[in-house]
Amino acid sequence: MKIKVTELDYDKVISEKKYHHIRPVKQSKLLRKLFYLASIKELKDVDFTCTLEGMEEIAGDAPCLFLMNHSSFTDLQITAKLLKDRQYHIICTNDGLVGKEGIMRRVGCIPTRKFIQDVELVRDMKYAVDKLGSSILMFPEASYTFDGTATPLPDSLGKCVKLLGIPVVMIKTSGAFLRDPLYNLLQKRDVKVSAEVKILLNKDAIKKTPVNEINEILRDAFTFDHFREQFENGIVVDEKFRADGLHRALYKCPECHKEGKMEGKGIYIRCNSCNKEYELLPSGKLTARSGDTKFEYVTDWYAWQRREVMEEIDENRYSMDFDCDIYMLSDLKSIYKVGEGHLHHDSNGFVLDGCENRLHYTQKPSASYSLYADYYWYELGDMICIGDTKCQYYCFPKDQKGAIVAKARLATEEMFKKMR
Numbered sequence: 184m185k186i187k188v189t190e191l192d193y194d195k196v197i198s199e200k201k202y203h204h205i206r207p208v209k210q211s212k213l214l215r216k217l218f219y220l221a222s223i224k225e226l227k228d229v230d231f232t233c234t235l236e237g238m239e240e241i242a243g244d245a246p247c248l249f250l251m252n253h254s255s256f257t258d259l260q261i262t263a264k265l266l267k268d269r270q271y272h273i274i275c276t277n278d279g280l281v282g283k284e285g286i287m288r289r290v291g292c293i294p295t296r297k298f299i300q301d302v303e304l305v306r307d308m309k310y311a312v313d314k315l316g317s318s319i320l321m322f323p324e325a326s327y328t329f330d331g332t333a334t335p336l337p338d339s340l341g342k343c344v345k346l347l348g349i350p351v352v353m354i355k356t357s358g359a360f361l362r363d364p365l366y367n368l369l370q371k372r373d374v375k376v377s378a379e380v381k382i383l384l385n386k387d388a389i390k391k392t393p394v395n396e397i398n399e400i401l402r403d404a405f406t407f408d409h410f411r412e413q414f415e416n417g418i419v420v421d422e423k424f425r426a427d428g429l430h431r432a433l434y435k436c437p438e439c440h441k442e443g444k445m446e447g448k449g450i451y452i453r454c455n456s457c458n459k460e461y462e463l464l465p466s467g468k469l470t471a472r473s474g475d476t477k478f479e480y481v482t483d484w485y486a487w488q489r490r491e492v493m494e495e496i497d498e499n500r501y502s503m504d505f506d507c508d509i510y511m512l513s514d515l516k517s518i519y520k521v522g523e524g525h526l527h528h529d530s531n532g533f534v535l536d537g538c539e540n541r542l543h544y545t546q547k548p549s550a551s552y553s554l555y556a557d558y559y560w561y562e563l564g565d566m567i568c569i570g571d572t573k574c575q576y577y578c579f580p581k582d583q584k585g586a587i588v589a590k591a592r593l594a595t596e597e598m599f600k601k602m603r
Contacts (some may be wrong), residue, residue, distance in 0.1 A: 184256070184560040185566045187282035189517040196521055201573060202277070202514045204303055204464060207311045210270050210291035215546075218290060219267040222260035229257070229362060233265065237382035241348070244269035246312045246319070247350045250383075252333065252405060253322040254360035257357035261356060261378055262320055271318040272311045273355035274304070276325075277515065278575075291317070294515070297325050297555040299571060305343055310575035312347055319347070319376070324405065326555065327365045329432045329589055330485035331409035333402075335553050335596055344389060351384040353404045357497075360409040360465075361420055365558050366431040366447070372422045410480050413467030421465040426450050429463065431558045431565065434482050434587045435491060437477040443585045492593045496530060496601065501594055503528040505586040509537050510563075510577040513569075518577065526567065526578045528591055533569050535576055544569070544576060549602050554595035556588040567591055 241247060251258060262273075270291075277294035280287045287294075293311065295304045311317040324334040344351055355367035358376035363369070383404055384397065392400070413420065429447030436445060440458035446453050451472070453460040460472045468479050478484040493581070504527050511519045524537015533546040546569050557566035564579045564590045580586030 186278065186563075187517045188563075189442065189519050191519045191521060193511075193541050195532050196513055196519045197574070199513065201475060205288070205543070207291075207293050207307050207315065208288050208318075208371070209315050210272065211289040212270075212319065214286070214290050214402045215263075215267065215270075221264045222263040225257065225260045226264055226376075228397040229358065231261065231264070232375075232377045233380060234377075235380050238380060240353070240385055241352070242320070245350075246317060247352050247355055248344065248347055249318060249320045249352050250401065250404070251320065251322055251354040252329050252356060252407065253324045254356060254409070255327065255363035255365070257359040257363060257376060258322070258356065261359070263352065264319070265354065265378065265380065266320065269318055270316065271320050272308075272315075274308070274319065274321040277306070278512055278518065278561075280515045281438070281512070281518055284514065295570065296570070296575060297568070298551040298553050299575075300551075301572065305346060308343070308347060312349060312452075318349075323401070325553070326557065328360060328409075329365065329558075329592070330482050331360050331364070331389075331407075332482050332485075333405040333407060336398070336402055336405060337552055338398060340401055341394035344384065344401075345394060348386060348389060350386060351383055351389070351401075353379075353381050353383050355379045355404070357409075357412065358418070361413055361418060366428040368426070368428045368559060369562075369574050370422070370424050370427060372420050372425065374418065374420060384396055389393055408480075408482050410482050414480075418467070419465045420467065425465075426452050426463040428558065429481070430497070430584075432589055433481065433488070434589055435488050437484065437487065438474075440491075442590070443587055446584075462511055489593050489597065492590060493597050496594065496597055499530060501529060503591055503594070506576040506581045507537075507586075508581065509535070509542070510579070512575045512577065513573070524578070526580075528594065535569065535578065542576075546570075548595070548598035552596065552599045554592040555590040574591070 198285045241311045254266045272291045272293050276297050280294050293307045295301045356378045358374045362374040363371050426447045429452045430445035435442045436454035438459040441456040444456040508522045524536040527534045535544045558565050561567045566577050566579045568577045570576050
């Protein structure tokens with residue numbers, strides 16, 4: 184999938200009329216049906232199956248808040264099938280509407296800014312439920328999982344559940360990540376996909392349960408480890424490209440501790456500094472080709488990297504710098520390529536300078552609990568997005584192998600935790 188890109192001078196972009204808020208519109212039944220029909224082939228290819236638990240408590244198409252873990256684009260195809268007979272609105276990132284705002288709103292999209300406090304979002308959700316009689320589909324992790332485990336949920340989610348006051352239903356998928364993990368360059372594997380649809384909280388439970396307990400219930404529901412599940416369930420992923428791009432998630436060598444020197448290619452991930460090499464087995468486990476196997480699972484390796492980042496922050500050693508191409512999103516007509524610059528990240532937050540010294544933007548660690556960082560974003564490259572309600576800045580490192588967007592996301596999450 185690609186996005187409309189326009190090269191435009193920075194001053195021209197900031198002088199143009201900015202994005203203006205629009206209330207949700209009723210979902211088109213025709214477009215909902217077309218979306219479902221377009222998903223049939225993919226779901227047939229993955230032999231999709233689904234189980235339901237407790238859904239008899241919900242009458243007909245009464246509004247519900249559907250929460251779903253986020254693994255790949257297959258998620259949307261799954262929901263197209265599961266929700267084909269009810270009106271629903273999808274909470275999606277605003278860049279998903281670029282160049283196609285009209286049709287995406289009619290599909291049911293409610294745009295928001297990832298990891299940016301957006302008070303209008305809750306109002307839009309409430310409007311869709313109360314005025315349009317719609318259910319809400321939300322991916323509360325906001326971004327695809329990097330390593331096959333859950334990404335952080337916002338503390339505000341429990342308050343949102345209370346405010347909406349409608350049943351909360353969990354859609355938990357298995358196989359979607361293994362079929363199309365974000366790091367693997369859009370290469371699909373031959374893996375079956377299933378979903379479990381389960382009511383987590385009915386209206387009475389929402390009224391009686393405190394916000395902090397609701398948050399705990401939701402965090403428990405969003406607990407998974409897809410690589411471990413693969414091994415434990417005997418799922419075989421034997422494609423010869425299964426480790427392609429794995430260095431995007433596993434960026435630090437556990438042997439020599441060098442960063443940005445890992446390379447995932449074929450079925451192996453290798454450190455180009457010390458030459459230590461691991462094979463990603465068809466079972467989902469890792470094994471060293473020589474010497475000790477430091478980590479048997481991708482998720483253990485990734486968790487170790489998080490601890491390493493935490494230590495750097497605690498010792499005031501964390502810092503990241505890279506030159507980048509800068510794109511901006513200030514409306515939904517296009518994403519604008521405005522020039523080049525430099526992004527710095529440390530314990531004081533982000534500093535972006537560029538466009539011949541005309542652009543200077545800072546963002547404190549307290550601004551967000553996580554970071555909009557992505558691999559191969561709309562086929563343009565790995566990127567980090569920062570910004571506020573007025574404008575967002577998409578920073579694409581010049582050195583796509585050396586700059587580590589996964590580390591920046593880990594650091595953002597850990598710095599926010601320290602400030603709570």
